[in-house]
Amino acid sequence: MQTIDKIAVITIIVLSFTISILVWGTNACGTECLFHVKPQVTNFSWQNKAIGREDRAFLLYFNRPIDRDSIENNLVIEPPLEGKISWSGNKLAYTLDAPAPYGEKYRLFLEAGNQQFAGGEAAGEAIKPFFGQFKTRDRAFAYIGSEGNNQGRLILYNWTKQEKTVLTPDNLVVFDFEPYPQGDRILFSAVAKKQQQDISQLKLYSVTTGVNDNSSPAFNPEIQLVLDSKKYQNNKFDLSQDGKTIVVQRINQNNANDFGLWKITEDLVPQPLETEAVGDFLLTPDSQTLAVAQGEGIALLPLNPDAVPLDFLPQFGRVVTFSTDGMAAAMVNYNTENADLRYTKSLYYVNNQGVQKELLNLEGSIIDCQFNPTATHLYCLLTELKFSNNLTLGQADAEYREQPYLAEINLKTGKTIPLLALPEYHDSELSVAPDGLGVLFDQVLTTNTPVTEANPSDSSSTIIKSRLWLLLPPTNESEVHQVEQLPLIGFHPQWLP
Template structure:
C-alpha cells in the first residue's frame, strides 16, 4: 500500500527544490557584487614614526598588479607592497612626515576571479594624519623659567605644562607623545639647594587616537572596532606623582620604550654609600637593582635590557628576568669592557652607538672614539673627538647616525667647539652638517621622522660673575649639567634634507639653521 505524502514532507520537498534552483542560478550567473575595500587600518588615525605599515583588506581576492598600479597616496609616501590572501600591506621606506594629512585612493582594481576586462570595483578613498610636529623644552625666562614648555609647530601654539611652584631638572617623553615623565623640585627647595627631586608625569594634550592605556599610562594600539574603549585625549598640564623622594635622592632616570619601566639612580639620604639604580615597574613598588655600582645607563628599545656603565665598560642586564621575590645580585647577560658609554641603540636592537675613552691607548689617551657595535659583535669605528662625544642618535631607518661632538681648540685656555656630524653606517662616510660657536653646553634632538634636528645654544654665567636675574639663573642651573646658571639660551631648528629624493637616498644636506623665536634649554621632540 502506498504511503500518502504528508503536508510537512511536501513543504520540505518544495523548499529543497527552490533552494536548489537558487543555488544553480547563482552558479550560472555568478556573484555580481562589486569588489571593494572592506577595511583600511589607518583610517582616521594619527600615526607616529613607529607605525611603518598599513593594511587594506578586500572583500574578495584581488589581482595584486591591478591594486599596486592604481593605488595613490597624496602627499606621496614611498613604500613596498606585500600580500596575504585578501590583505595587502604597504610598508613605508621612511616614516610619514609629521604634521600632514594623507589621502589614500584606489579608483579601480580587479578581482582575481573576474573575467578579463571586468573592472567591477567600488572606488575607495581613505585618509589619515601623521602626528603634529611638536617639541618640549625647559624655559628660562619670565613665567616659563624652570617649567616645561610645549610648542606645537603644526598648530603654532605654545603651552606651559608644569606648575610655577616646580623647577624641572630633567624630562623624557612617552612614546605616544601624550605625556612626559619629568623630575622636579619645589621652587623653594631649589633656591635652598635641597635635593628633593621627585618624578612626575604631565599630559601634553597631544594624545594619539586609536589608543588604550597600559599600566603606567603608556598608550597601546587598539583595533578600530574597539572604538568605544578609546579614551579622549587628556587636556595639557595634568600632573601625577610617580615616585617621591622619601629616604632617597632621585637622580638620573630613563624610561622604557613601552612606558612600563623606569630605571632611576637613587642615593640614600642617611648613607651616601648606598646608591645605585632602582627599577620601577608598572603597578609595583620601586626596588633596588642588585648589581655592581655603576654610572650612566640606558634602557634598550626592547624595554627588557639595561645597558649600565660599570668601571671602564658597560654591563648588559636583563630587566625581564627580575622578580619581586629575587634576592641577591643580578648577573649581567654580557659585559663590554672597551666601551664606557652607550649613547643610543638602533630601533631594531641590532646595533648600538658606544664610546671608547681610549684609556688603554697612550697615543689617543685624551681623545674619544665613537663605535658602531652590532649585536653579533661586529665593531666599526666611526669618528674621533679631541673634546667629547656628547650625543649620538640613530635616524628612523637606522642607516644614519647623527653625532654631536666637541673638538679642542688650539690655545692656552681650554675651549671646545661643538659640531653636528652625520655618519652613513653602511659606507662609513662622515659629513659635517654644522659648526657651532664655542660653548661648554649644548644638546640636540633628532625629529622622530628624521627630517630635522633641534639644538640649543646656551651661554652660562662664569664662576664669580653676577647672575643676570635670579629667576633665570635659579630656575635652570641644574639643567646645564654643570651647576652653572644660564644667562641666555637660544633654540635652533636645522633641516636635514633639501628634497624628498635626498631623504630616500639618505643624503643629508648642509642647510642653514633657523633660530626659533623663544629661549630655553634642552629642546626634545615629541615622538
C-alpha cells in the same frame, strides 16, 4: 492525503528547490556571486588613526582573490608616501621607506582593480571603489623655559597648530624630562622653587600634553607624582620606549652606601634592581634590557631579575644612543687599552649583526649623538680640544679649552661633516625629529665650568642666555644644511615621538 502530509510534501519540494539553487550558484561563482557582493576592501588598518614613527606599514584586506597588478597600479596615497607593496593571500601590506611626515592628513584611493579568478585570469568583476583616510601626530616638541615667568618651567610647542603651552606650575623647577611614546604625556624631574638649589629633593612627575587629544577644546595639563624623595635622592632616570618602565638612579638620604638602580612599572611601585655599582645607563629600545657601564665595559642586563645577563662589551665605556628599531647603537671607546691612543676617545657604530665600526677618534668630548629615523646618519655634538698660549705677567701659559660643534656622520661612507661651530656655548643638547624634519639643538651659556663628556649638563650652573635652533637637512645632493633660530627662549629641546 491529510493536511499535515500536504504541508510536509510542499516543504520538501521548496527546500529541495532552494538547495538546488544554492548548489548551482556556489558551483558557478561562489556564494558571494549569488548574493551579489562585489569584490572590495573589507578593512584598512590605518583608517581614521593618528600614526607615529613606529607605524611603518598598513594593511588592506580584500574579500575576494584580487588581481594584484591591477590593485598596485591603481593604489594612490595623497600626499605621496614612498614605500613597497607585499602580499599574503588576500592581504596587501604597504611598508613605508621612511616615517610619514608629522602634522599631515592623508587620503588613500583605490578606484579601480579587478577580482582574480582561479587560474590567474584577471577578467573578474571590477572592485568597489575604496576611500580611506588617516593622519600623523602633530609635530611638537618640549623644552625648559629660561626667561621671565617661564624660567624653569616645562613648555610644549605644537608646531602643527603654532601653539605654545606651559605645562608645569611656577612653583616647580624642572631639571630633566622625557616624553612618553605616544607624546600624550611627559615624565619629568623637578623640585619646589624654594628648594631649587637642593637636588636631593628631586621628585619625578608626569604631565599630560594634550597633543592629538581632540576630546576637549580647553586643555588643562594634569600632573601626577610618580616618585617622591622622602627616603631616597633621585638622580638620572630613563623611560622605556614602550612607556611601561622607568629606571632611576637613587641614593639613600641617610646612607650614601645604599645606592643603585630602581625600576618603576605601571603600578608606580619602585623596586630596587639587583645590579652592581653602576655608572651611566640606558634602556634598550626593546624595553626589556638595560645597558649599564660596569667597570671597564658595558653590561647588557635583563630587567627580569631571574634572567641571565645577555652580554658584556669590555671594549666600550659608554652607550651614547640606540637606533629606534634597536638594531644599532653608538658607543664610546676611551682607548685605555692602547697607550698610543691614550687620552683620546673613539666613537663606534655597533649593530646586532656583529659589526663594530670606528667612526671617529678625537681628543675632545663626545657629548651626545642621535640616529636619524632611518638609521643612515648620526648627528653628534662633539668638542674639539683647542690649544692656546696666554701671556700672563710676562710668562707663557698653556691653556686648553673645548670648542663644541655639531657634526653629521654618514654611516654608509663613514664620512664626518662638521656642520656648525658653537662658540662660547658650553652646555648644548640635540634632538632628531621622529619624522626626519630636522635636528633641534640649544646653545646655553652658563656661569660655571665648560661641559665635559662625563657631565654634559651641570644642573647647579646659572644660565646666562640660551637659544633654540633647528637644523634642516638637505633635500637633495645639491643643497646644504640650513639653520634657523627659533623665536623661543629655553634649553633642553626634545621632539615628541
